[in-house]
Amino acid sequence: MSTPIDFARRERGRFYDELWRFLRIPSVSAKSEHDGDTERAAEWVRSQLEAAGLEAETIPTPGHPVVLGEWSGAGPDAPTILIYGHYDVQPPEPLELWDSPPFEPEIRDGRIYARGSADDKGQLFLHIKALEAHLATRGRLPVNVVVLAEGEEEVGSPNLVPFVKKHRDRLAADAVVISDSAMFAPGLPSLLFSLRGLAYFEIHATGPSTDLHSGAYGGAIRNPANALAKVIGDLHDENGRIAIRGFYDDIVDPSPETIAGFRQLPFDAEAYTGAVGAPPAGGESAYPPLERLWTRPTCDVCGLLSGYTGEGAKTVLPSKAMAKVSFRLVPGQSSERVKELLEAHLARVEPPGVDLELVELHGGRPWLARLEGPLYEAASRALEQSFGAAPVLAGEGGTIPIVVELEEILGASSLLLGFALPGANMHAPNEWFATDCFERGIDTLIRLYDELAAL
Secondary structure, rough: OOOOHHHHHHHHHHHHHHHHHHOOOOOOOOOOOHHHHHHHHHHHHHHHHHHHHEEEEEEEOOOOOOEEEEEEEOOOOOOEEEEEEEEEEOOOOOOHHHOOOOOOOOOOOOOOOOOOOOOOOOHHHHHHHHHHHHEEEEEOOOOEHHHHHHHHHHHOOOOOOHHHHHHHHOOOEEEEEOOOOOEEEEEEOOOEEEEEEEEEEEEEEOOOOOOEEEHOOOOOOOOOOHHHHOOOOOEOOOOOOOOOOOOOOOOOOOOHHEEEEEEOOOOOHHHHHHHOOOOOOOOOOOHHHHHHHHHEEEEEEEEEEEOOOOEEEEEEEEEEEEEEEEEEEOOOOHHHHHHHHHHHHHHOOOOOOOOOEEEEEEOOOOOOOOOHHHHHHHHHHHHHHHHOOOOEEEOOOOOOOHHHHHHHOOEEEEEEEOOOOOOOOOOOOOOEHHHHHHHHHHHHHHHHHHHHHHO
16 A cells, blocks of 8 residues: 655646746735735645645735634544744845746755745645545544645734734644755754744934935935944844843753753754855844844844935935844844834934934734744654654754734644745745755655654
């Protein structure tokens, strides 16, 4: 009799064809011009879940729809697993930096290049195919399953928490499984123990009522671009620490055992530099790179806008300047508190002749895992069988806003089990997902559902 893993390997060519169709949909949630594409991606996910053997529907929200898939045939005594993922993607710009069109997937050197290949279409797709493999060969799943796929993760999931609260009975689960992150290294799978949170703002600097001739007014009128540059430069001290009063007061430091584990991991600074094109020289100089990435907060400018940026010279003193600034947060911090501290900081440093305004965009809370128990034991066994190596514990510098909310609303523990690799260019040109991780990822999830049935 064919096993689920035999089925998945036999159908691998079809799986790639189906993934290609998914990746070709430009479901960019941040741009209203792609609203139709985002709805099309939701419908694609719904149809795939139905084809796999689940009951599925798309449910409208004030933004992009949520796709819900359900299979409850394992019975009331079996555990229920909630699988979360997202079908929306980041904007592909700048397009000129892609080596192939972002929504025309292709394989080069063992990598699937396309926007969304790693974040998160490819990884959500792994779960759908693992479920299909079980149902196609056994006619049933070893656990009850709910699949929750949203289309607004890349814009902060503004409508997901109300959706989860409204549908908490349908979403009730013993564990939440999420694949939207990376392994520590090729051949070395990981279980995530932490996510950093997020606080994202715009800082607007406004000076004169209109742009002015830089010769006629320069030196008498304060330039908002200059003023904003000074404000941004003073957000850090010379050692990379964030220079906002009280910013570090609420941080909950990791345990000494956790830190000791980090320092045993094989971090290769030279390989890291080769992968991203720059050395790991940012952040707080008092901490090594992995601790800076996983356990320390950050403050980064993500965009700047002011004055004339076209071809050639224009001698203009701009009336406005704007910076997009993001903070990655660690346990103990919150976006609400960071906003208060940043507002107080801007009030202290606001220069004469320029008004500073803070606009909040969105935020997410940091997350810390419970690392013991059968959930992690089941995942460890599945990963080791598929990759031939025991998983290591790793952190993730990014944010998945819904993780904390799902745990609190549903009372379920979360398992973050990602299959992308470091340097996969998530959110950047030439995003990629390794074919080996794609194939072993399906095998891992097939095994995971069997392991979870024994919880």
